[in-house]
Every structure is written in C-alpha cells, then in structure tokens.
Amino acid sequence: MKTRNNNSALVSFEELKCFIRNILVQAGLPGDDADKVATLMARADLQGSDGHGVIRLPQYVKRIRAGGINTKPDIKVVRERAAMAVVDGDNAMGHLAVSYAAELAIEKARQTGVAWVGTRRSNHAGPASLYAGMPIKHGMIGVYFAVGNANHLPPWGGAEMLLSTNPIAIGVPAGKEAPIVLDMATTVAAYGKVKAKAKRGEMMPEGWMIDRQGRPLLDPNRADEGFLLPIGGHKGYGLALMVGILAGRLHGAAMGRDVVDFNKDHTTPTNTGQAILAIDLAAFGDPALFAAEIDSLIQDIRNSEKLPGTERIWLPGEQSHARRLEYQRSGIPISGGVVRELSILADELKVEPLRGVEDTR
Amino acid sequence: MKTRNNNSALVSFEELKCFIRNILVQAGLPGDDADKVATLMARADLQGSDGHGVIRLPQYVKRIRAGGINTKPDIKVVRERAAMAVVDGDNAMGHLAVSYAAELAIEKARQTGVAWVGTRRSNHAGPASLYAGMPIKHGMIGVYFAVGNANHLPPWGGAEMLLSTNPIAIGVPAGKEAPIVLDMATTVAAYGKVKAKAKRGEMMPEGWMIDRQGRPLLDPNRADEGFLLPIGGHKGYGLALMVGILAGRLHGAAMGRDVVDFNKDHTTPTNTGQAILAIDLAAFGDPALFAAEIDSLIQDIRNSEKLPGTERIWLPGEQSHARRLEYQRSGIPISGGVVRELSILADELKVEPLRGVEDTR
Numbered sequence: 001m002k003t004r005n006n007n008s009a010l011v012s013f014e015e016l017k018c019f020i021r022n023i024l025v026q027a028g029l030p031g032d033d034a035d036k037v038a039t040l041m042a043r044a045d046l047q048g049s050d051g052h053g054v055i056r057l058p059q060y061v062k063r064i065r066a067g068g069i070n071t072k073p074d075i076k077v078v079r080e081r082a083a084m085a086v087v088d089g090d091n092a093m094g095h096l097a098v099s100y101a102a103e104l105a106i107e108k109a110r111q112t113g114v115a116w117v118g119t120r121r122s123n124h125a126g127p128a129s130l131y132a133g134m135p136i137k138h139g140m141i142g143v144y145f146a147v148g149n150a151n152h153l154p155p156w157g158g159a160e161m162l163l164s165t166n167p168i169a170i171g172v173p174a175g176k177e178a179p180i181v182l183d184m185a186t187t188v189a190a191y192g193k194v195k196a197k198a199k200r201g202e203m204m205p206e207g208w209m210i211d212r213q214g215r216p217l218l219d220p221n222r223a224d225e226g227f228l229l230p231i232g233g234h235k236g237y238g239l240a241l242m243v244g245i246l247a248g249r250l251h252g253a254a255m256g257r258d259v260v261d262f263n264k265d266h267t268t269p270t271n272t273g274q275a276i277l278a279i280d281l282a283a284f285g286d287p288a289l290f291a292a293e294i295d296s297l298i299q300d301i302r303n304s305e306k307l308p309g310t311e312r313i314w315l316p317g318e319q320s321h322a323r324r325l326e327y328q329r330s331g332i333p334i335s336g337g338v339v340r341e342l343s344i345l346a347d348e349l350k351v352e353p354l355r356g357v358e359d360t361r
Numbered sequence: 362m363k364t365r366n367n368n369s370a371l372v373s374f375e376e377l378k379c380f381i382r383n384i385l386v387q388a389g390l391p392g393d394d395a396d397k398v399a400t401l402m403a404r405a406d407l408q409g410s411d412g413h414g415v416i417r418l419p420q421y422v423k424r425i426r427a428g429g430i431n432t433k434p435d436i437k438v439v440r441e442r443a444a445m446a447v448v449d450g451d452n453a454m455g456h457l458a459v460s461y462a463a464e465l466a467i468e469k470a471r472q473t474g475v476a477w478v479g480t481r482r483s484n485h486a487g488p489a490s491l492y493a494g495m496p497i498k499h500g501m502i503g504v505y506f507a508v509g510n511a512n513h514l515p516p517w518g519g520a521e522m523l524l525s526t527n528p529i530a531i532g533v534p535a536g537k538e539a540p541i542v543l544d545m546a547t548t549v550a551a552y553g554k555v556k557a558k559a560k561r562g563e564m565m566p567e568g569w570m571i572d573r574q575g576r577p578l579l580d581p582n583r584a585d586e587g588f589l590l591p592i593g594g595h596k597g598y599g600l601a602l603m604v605g606i607l608a609g610r611l612h613g614a615a616m617g618r619d620v621v622d623f624n625k626d627h628t629t630p631t632n633t634g635q636a637i638l639a640i641d642l643a644a645f646g647d648p649a650l651f652a653a654e655i656d657s658l659i660q661d662i663r664n665s666e667k668l669p670g671t672e673r674i675w676l677p678g679e680q681s682h683a684r685r686l687e688y689q690r691s692g693i694p695i696s697g698g699v700v701r702e703l704s705i706l707a708d709e710l711k712v713e714p715l716r717g718v719e720d721t722r
Contacts, residue, residue, distance in 0.1 A: 081474030081644045083444035113442030114477040116640065141611070155662045157671035162662055170603045180606070182599040214668055231593025238543040238677040241662075242531045245541075249654055250502070250645055256658050277638075279477065283442045284611055293610055297617050301516045301523055301602075307575055310518035316599040 009339050009356035010331030017042035019342070019354050020054060026349040027064045028071040029093070037095040040130055045332045048323035049127040049183075051192025055199065055338050056124070058345050059263070060093070066266040069093055069123060075100050078120075083112040086251050087119045091269045094125030098274050102134040102142070105278040109140055113283035118251035118275040124149045124262060125274060128169030129183035129317065135278040136173045136181075139287045143277040144169040145247035147254065149270055150261040152191050152228040156237035159212060161227055162256050165190050166243035171317075173281065175291035177298045181317030186240040187228040194220045194228075199337045248273035333359050370700050370717035371692030378403040380703070380715050381415060387710040388425045389432040390454070398456040401491055406693045409684035410488040410544075412553025416560065416699055417485070419706050420624070421454070427627040430454055430484060436461050439481075444473040447612045448480045452630045455486030459635050463495040463503070466639040470501055474644035479612035479636040485510045485623060486635060489530030490544035490678065496639040497534045497542075500648045504638040505530040506608035508615065510631055511622040513552050513589040517598035520573060522588055523617050526551050527604035532678075534642065536652035538659045542678030547601035548589040555581045555589075560698045609634035694720050 011019075021038035025031060045053030063069050073092035077085045085104055089097030101117040108115030125131065128144050135142035148164025155162060165185040172180045185191075189208040197204055198220035209217040209226045217226040230236025248255035253273025260270045281287040298315055306313060327333075334342075339354060346353040372380075382399035386392060406414030424430050434453035438446045446465055450458030462478040469476030486492065489505050496503035509525025516523060526546040533541045546552075550569040558565055559581035570578040570587045578587040591597025609616035614634025621631045642648040659676055667674060688694075695703075700715060707714040 079645055081641075082472070083476065084474030084640075084644055086645060111443070112473055113445030114475065114638075115444065116475040118645070141607070143607075154668075155665060155674045157668055158662070158665050158674050159668045160665040162665055168600075170607075172603070172606055180602070182603050184593075184596045184599060188593060231596050232545075232549060234675075234677075235545045235592050238545060239529075241541070241677065242533070242543050245533055245655070245658075246502070246504075246531075246640075249651070249658065250640070250642075252646060256661055277475075279445075279607075279611070280442075281611075283445055284440055284447060284479070285613060290610070294606070297606075297610065300617050301519070304516060304519050304521035304523055307515075307518055307520045313516045313519050314595075316595075316602065 007336035007339060008359040009334050009354065010359045011334055011354055011356035012331055013042055013046050013328065015354065015356065016045060016054060016332055019346075019351070020057060022351040023057060023061060023345060023349055026351055027061045029064070030072070033093065033096055036099060037093050040095045040099070040126055043130060044126045045334070046324050046327050047127075047129070047320040048327070049129070049320070051190060051196040052127040054334065054342065055196065056126070058341055061345060061349070063262065063266045068267045068269065077104070083108060083114060084116045087117060089119050089122035091121050091123065094123035094272055094274070097122035098125040098131050098276070099134075101274065102131050102276045102278075105276045106135050106138050106140060109135070109278035109280040114277065114279045116275060116277045118247070118273060120251045120253040120271060120273055121269065122253070122272040122274055123270050124272065127183060128167040129171065129181050129320065131274070131276055132169035132171040132183065133179065133181055136171045136179050139173060139281050141173070141279040141281065142171040143279070144274065145243045146274040147244050147248035147259065147272060148191065149259070149272060150191065150263050151259050153187055153230060153237070153240055154227050155241070156230065156234040163237070163240045163244060164259060165228060166240045166247065168239070168243060172294060173287070173291060174294040174298060175288070177295045178318060178321040180294065180298065180315050181320065183317070186236050186243060187230055189228065191228065194223050198223070200335055201337070247275045251275070331356065368697035368700065369720040370695050370715065371720045372695055372715055372717035373692055374403055374407050374689065376715065376717065377406060377415060377693060380707075380712070381418060383712040384418060384422060384706060384710055387712055388422045390425070391433070394454065394457055397460060398454050401456045401460070401487055404491060405487045406695070407685050407688050408488075408490070408681040409688070410490065410681070412551060412557040413488040415695065415703065416557065417487070419702055422706060422710070424623065424627045429628045429630065438465070444469060444475060445477045448478060450480050450483035452482050453484065455484035455633055455635070458483035459486040459492050459637070462635065463492050463637045463639075466637045467496050467499050467501060470496070470639035470641040475638065475640045477636060477638045479608070479634060481612045481614040481632060481634055482630065483614070483633040483635055484631050485633060488544060489528040490532065490542050490681065492635070492637055493530035493532040493544065494540065494542055497532045497540050500534060500642050502534070502640040502642065503532040504640070505635065506604045507635040508605050508609035508620065508633060509552065510620070510633060511552065511624050512620050514548055514591060514598070514601055515588050516602070517591065517595040524598070524601045524605060525620060526589060527601045527608065529600070529604060533655060534648075534652060535655040535659060536649070538656045539679060539682040541655065541659065541676050542681065544678070547597050547604060548591055550589065552589065555584050559584070561696055562698070608636045612636070692717065
C-alpha cells in the first residue's frame with residue numbers, strides 16, 4: 001500500500017454506500033435511484049478505482065443542484081432490433097442509464113447470442129469495469145466502450161483537444177479464478193487519475209501529459225494547460241477515435257467538438273454515449289469448459305517465466321480483485337482531502353458525515 | 362515515399378493478382394479459391410500493407426506443399442444463433458475462412474442489427490483492415506479481432522512469449538470522405554513489419570523489441586532472440602490478452618501455449634481464430650446522417666490546430682487510402698529482395714515470373 005495522507009479514514013463499504021445514498025437523496029434523487037448509484041459508486045472505491053468513486057460526489061451534486069442532471073428521468077429504448085438497442089438516458093445519472101443498457105444487453109444476448117446496447121443522453125457513469133463486469137455473473141463476456149466527459153486528447157500531431165480518454169473495458173468469466181477484467185483508458189493515464197493525484201497532492205510521472213509546447217507536464221494542478229498522451233502514439237489516438245464513434249456517434253451521443261467538459265460546465269446536458277456488448281458463452285460452446293480453459297490460461301500466465309526484477313505477473317483486474325478483498329476486510333481508505341471535502345458537503349446537505357476510523361497503516 | 366532498394370519493381374494490381382493466383386493454383390488450390398486469396402493478398406500490397414501481401418506467398422506455398430493447409434476445405438457453421446455463428450475453417454487458407462465469416466456476419470447483422478461471427482481452424486489471413494473493411498460497402502461498421510500466428514509477446518513483466526501481436530481493426534463508413542479504417546497490432550510493431558524490415562535490410566527503431574535481458578533489440582534478423590513490446594505497457598498486454606480470448610479461446614481456436622509458430626512449423630494445423638462484428642448503421646438511425654457526421658468529424662480532425670512540426674493530421678487508414686490511389690496509378694512497389702524470392706518460387710512452380718517495370722523513383 002502507498003502511504004496515505006494525514007487524516008485519511010477507513011470506511012466500510014456499507015457506511016460509504018449509505019453516505020453516498022443519503023447525499024444523493026438530499027440532492028433530489030428518488031431513494032431507489034440513489035441506492036443504485038450509491039452501490040455502484042461505493043463499488044468503485046471498494047476495488048480501488050478511487051478516481052471514479054466517492055471523489056466524484058461533490059461534482060455530481062453540484063451538477064444535480066445546477067439542473068444539469070435529470071433526477072426524474074424516463075430512460076427508454078428508442079431504436080431496437082433483435083440484437084441491439086439504443087437507450088435514451090433522458091439526462092439521468094449515467095450509472096442508471098448504463099445499468100439499464102447492460103441489463104437489456106444481457107437479456108437480448110440470452111436470445112441472440114450477442115447483443116449491443118448503446119446509450120445517448122446519458123452521463124458520467126464511473127469506472128468502465130463495473131459495466132463490463134455485469135454480464136460475467138450471467139455467464140457472458142462484457143465489452144464496454146464510453147465517451148469520456150471532457151476532451152483532453154488531441155489527434156496525433158494535433159494541439160486541439162477533440163478526443164477524450166475514451167475507455168475500453170472487457171470482462172471475461174473464469175472458473176475457480178477471479179474473472180479477467182481489463183479497464184483501460186486509451187490514454188496513458190485516465191483523467192480521473194490526474195484528479196486523484198491532485199487531490200492527494202502528488203506529482204504525475206513523465207509520459208502522462210504534455211503541455212502545448214510538447215514538453216512533459218508533471219503538476220496535476222496545471223492539467224488544464226496541457227493534453228493527455230495516447231497509448232502507443234498514433235495507435236492510441238486511433239483507438240480513442242474509434243471508441244468515440246462506437247460509444248458516441250453511433251448512438252447519436254456527443255463526440256469530438258460536441259463533448260461538454262463536465263468539469264467546467266455544470267448545466268449543459270452532456271449527451272454522453274456508452275456501449276455495452278454482451279456475448280453469451282452458452283451460444284459458443286460449453287461455458288464450464290470455457291471457464292476451465294480460462295483458468296488454465298490465467299495459471300499459464302501467472303506461473304510463466306519472469307523478467308529480472310518482476311515479482312509477480314498480474315492478470316488484468318487481479319489487483320482490483322485483491323484490493324476488493326482487502327478493503328472488505330479492513331475498510332476502504334479515503335484520503336484526508338476527500339474526507340474534508342465530503343464533510344463540507346455533508347454539512348451543506350444536513351447529512352450525517354462519513355465517520356470511518358483513522359487510517360493508521 | 363521512402364527510397365526503395367535496388368532492383369525493386371513496380372507491378373500493377375492485376376499483374377500481381379494473376380501472379381499470386383497462378384502460383385496458388387500450381388500449389389494445389391482450386392481456381393476460385395486461388396482467385397479469392399490472390400485478390401485479397403494483392404489488395405494488401407495495393408494499400409501498402411507490405412508485411413501481409415505477396416511477401417507471405419513463399420511461406421504459404423511452403424505450408425500448402427507440406428500439407429499444413431487443406432486445399433479442399435469444407436468451411437462450415439458449427440454453432441449458431443440469430444446474431445452469432447462459429448465457423449469451422451477446416452484448415453483452409455485463412456483468407457477463405459475469414460471472408461466466409463465476414464459475409465455471414467454482414468448477412469446476419471442485416472436482420473438483427475449487430476452480429477458476431479468467429480472462426481476456428483482457420484489460418485493467417487493477411488491484414489486485419491481487409492476484413493474490418495468488408496462491412497463498409499454494406500453500410501455497416503466492421504470490427505475485427507485475430508490471434509496472431511506466432512507468439513512474440515510475453516505478459517507484462519514476463520519473459521515467456523504466451524501472447525501474439527493480436528490485432529484489432531475497425532472500419533467506419535463515411536460519406537464523401539474515405540472510410541476511417543484503423544488496423545493496429547496491440548504491440549508497438551506488428552511482426553510482419555519486423556519481417557519487412559529484415560527483407561529490406563533495415564534496422565528497427567528502438568521501442569519495437571527487447572531482448573531477454575530487457576535491452577533494446579534493433580536488428581530484425583535477431584528477432585527470435587527477443588520479444589515485441591506491447592503498446593502502453595501493461596495496457597497493451599491486457600488488450601492483446603483480451604483480443605486473444607475474443608478471437609481465439611471463445612471459438613475453440615488456439616491461444617496462449619497452443620499457438621503454433623507458423624514461421625517455424627509448416628505442417629501442424631494452426632487452429633487460428635478470428636472474429637468479425639458487423640454493426641448495421643440502418644438499425645441505429647439514418648445511415649446518410651451518420652455518414653455526414655463522420656465526414657464532419659474527419660474534417661474537424663484534419664483541420665484542427667497542429668503541434669509545431671506537424672505537417673498534416675491523418676485519420677486512421679487515410680495513408681493507406683492515399684497509397685492505394687497512388688499505386689493504382691503508378692504501380693505497386695515490390696522490393697528487390699522480394700522480387701528475387703518470387704522469381705525462384707515462379708521457377709520452381711513453372712509460373713510466368715512477375716515482370717513489372719523497374720522502380721526508378
């Protein structure tokens with residue numbers, strides 16, 4: 001574990017979830033919706049996706065109170081064929097629109113073998129892995145694409161930020177092993193990680209961002225003076241562009257110049273787009289055999305020869321899985337800066353603050 | 362244009378296609394099949410995918426003559442639901458198995474909106490972009506995944522090559538503009554590019570490969586002493602792994618330790634897996650509107666502000682498109698080394714050699 005800042009706290013999943021729920025209800029969300037969003041947000045923190053969990057709550061509340069989120073949305077299907085649908089999120093909290101899309105994709109894939117459900121008029125929905133993981137317990141592979149909620153990436157060779165960190169996540173069921181869950185921004189670092197660095201008062205490593213002169217940018221508080229860098233240079237640019245088209249443009253959601261920077265603008269609907277592809281393993285063969293093969297693959301990789309200096313070879317999602325188990329036992333660490341910000345929010349909304357216990361590790 | 366080697370030739374698409382067809386027929390392929398494969402191989406060279414075109418012909422012939430390819434295959438569907446199928450390639454030339462899969466995916470997507478067709482017992486099929494591009498003229502987006510035909514990539518931190526360059530390709534129709542076609546290995550360089558460097562007698566840039574001590578490896582003739590590097594470090598490893606699962610393991614095709622190195626073993630069936638996802642734009646909205654929006658997106662990107670030193674911002678596939686137009690006009694350049702190798706092959710198989718004209722550019 002990294003060293004935590006002073007005054008960081010350890011909170012249980014239940015306490016964190018209830019806190020988020022209470023805040024969202026006070027901000028105007030119906031109880032059931034608040035519950036759903038709070039569960040997903042607390043799950044983000046539980047797996048260590050700390051750029052996408054409770055750290056986003058003040059921003060979400062600001063947007064809700066400014067009228068930038070519809071708290072009584074009518075989420076519905078607007079285009080449909082047997083193996084696809086487009087869901088209009090009616091400017092709901094993204095967690096609600098994407099959960100709806102994922103559930104529908106799973107239901108459709110059960111019939112047709114694979115199904116694609118996309119969203120338009122959705123919003124930021126937290127870590128991609130939450131949604132790519134949803135088909136797993138139904139015996140399906142999940143593939144998730146999303147348009148990021150602020151443009152931080154220029155085309156390769158460009159200086160105008162027309163693209164976002166547009167993430168890809170893929171969840172694959174295993175047998176006795178934990179599922180393999182890849183969750184990656186198409187940039188070297190996700191913007192949520194830049195924000196988390198800023199909140200923790202840490203500098204960024206070289207290679208995450210450059211400034212407008214192409215020089216390395218290390219201070220996360222100066223993030224708006226530069227751009228994120230794509231993985232693999234022009235390849236990451238191409239991938240971010242394609243994810244933007246598949247998650248956004250295809251469904252009539254914002255992409256390119258239309259993307260609203262939700263860090264700066266709290267009222268304009270973001271018209272966020274996401275896509276989830278569910279692949280029913282039972283259509284392809286015996287799911288139990290597939291699970292056993294994935295277990296062997298995991299073990300082959302984990303036990304394979306290491307480069308000098310490597311302690312352990314990890315599978316995608318394995319570290320999040322380990323963190324989830326650890327945090328379930330000992331509590332989820334919330335940094336001092338975030339605790340303080342949440343206390344102010346709790347005060348404002350007259351909600352019982354997060355207590356937790358002091359993190360003395 | 363780069364400077365060409367001595368004795369390189371310029372050949373027309375038609376001449377190249379006929380030459381490949383004649384060789385394949387002499388090697389034992391039926392005329393129709395030889396024609397299909399030759400067309401796709403010549404198209405690879407026509408778009409400048411020179412690691413995947415006629416350069417592969419000697420290797421294909423060696424494999425066919427060694428009995429490693431079935432020249433009279435029964436390609437058929439072995440698993441099927443409305444929006445998916447698994448195609449058994451019966452150890453055919455990969456070009457035939459994947460074309461079959463792409464055509465079926467397009468047909469299915471017309472009904473269900475999206476469709477996924479995967480292959481098992483297929484073989485190396487040339488550049489991924491050829492297949493991702495097939496749905497385009499049917500008003501569809503194509504997404505293509507493949508398991509590479511030799512493992513050159515260890516897991517992140519590992520020294521055993523359990524993964525391949527497993528490519529991703531995505532083709533998106535535009536209106537007046539050329540389609541956007543991304544074709545990327547999940548490694549910094551595809552192995553085909555390493556081979557092309559070797560044939561051209563050029564060194565590799567740093568960052569393509571490392572040796573077993575983790576030092577940069579620059580000589581493409583020493584490629585088997587080292588590993589390819591994944592894009593974005595652990596991210597590219599995760600992506601290569603997931604593409605391997607989606608294209609291979611899902612369909613009962615080879616992946617991980619099962620992968621046969623087709624550069625060294627010419628007889629064992631490779632059991633190659635590929636996947637093609639067709640997305641019918643008409644299911645999602647008005648395809649003409651989509652095409653116009655993609656045109657605007659392309660123009661926004663092309664005309665956006667450039668970093669100092671950038672001459673032009675390219676869209677994925679735009680350089681291949683430009684090359685295709687140029688090579689259609691002035692001929693396809695084939696390097697001297699490849700021309701000589703093909704002459705030997707033509708001699709052996711009693712086929713009229715490639716003539717072309719001397720490349721004096």
